[in-house]
Amino acid sequence: MDIIFIDDLRVDTLIGIYPREKAVPQTIEISLRIGASTASAGASDDIRDTIDYAVVAERLRAELGARHFNLLEKLAEYVATLLLEDFGAQWVQVSVAKLGMMRGVRRVGVVIERGAA
Numbered sequence: 001m002d003i004i005f006i007d008d009l010r011v012d013t014l015i016g017i018y019p020r021e022k023a024v025p026q027t028i029e030i031s032l033r034i035g036a037s038t039a040s041a042g043a044s045d046d047i048r049d050t051i052d053y054a055v056v057a058e059r060l061r062a063e064l065g066a067r068h069f070n071l072l073e074k075l076a077e078y079v080a081t082l083l084l085e086d087f088g089a090q091w092v093q094v095s096v097a098k099l100g101m102m103r104g105v106r107r108v109g110v111v112i113e114r115g116a117a
């Protein structure tokens with residue numbers, strides 16, 4: 001399977017189970033592996049024949065900037081569903097990380113895979 005990827009996309013969103021996390025946006029990092037055939041864009045050299053990673057990034061910033069999720073698991077599920085249903089991905093791996101949440105830990109997060117590899 002071909003892969004279109006985005007690494008460490010920074011997005012501001014309300015995320016977390018604590019009252020402060022529901023009121024103050026945090027910056028999270030999202031990394032995506034988007035499984036989709038790139039053969040037709042590889043032949044045509046036309047952006048309309050592929051999943052435009054710039055459009056994906058802007059869509060995620062807009063969607064997540066307007067929402068609150070308690071858990072990273074739920075946010076990752078939301079992103080995976082969006083990529084499969086709205087962007088026509090066949091398979092996705094979604095990694096979502098919070099930064100500096102715990103003393104002595106750089107990042108914490110979840111990685112999920114959805115769709116058919």
Ligand SMILES: Nc1nc2c(c(=O)[nH]1)N=C([C@H](O)[C@@H](O)CO)CN2
Pocket residue numbers: 015016017018021070071072073098101
């Ligand atoms: N598996 C998870 N564990 C935790 C999450 C989460 O989203 N998934 N979230 C929190 C708090 O919101 C966190 O920000 C406090 O450090 C705790 N554990």
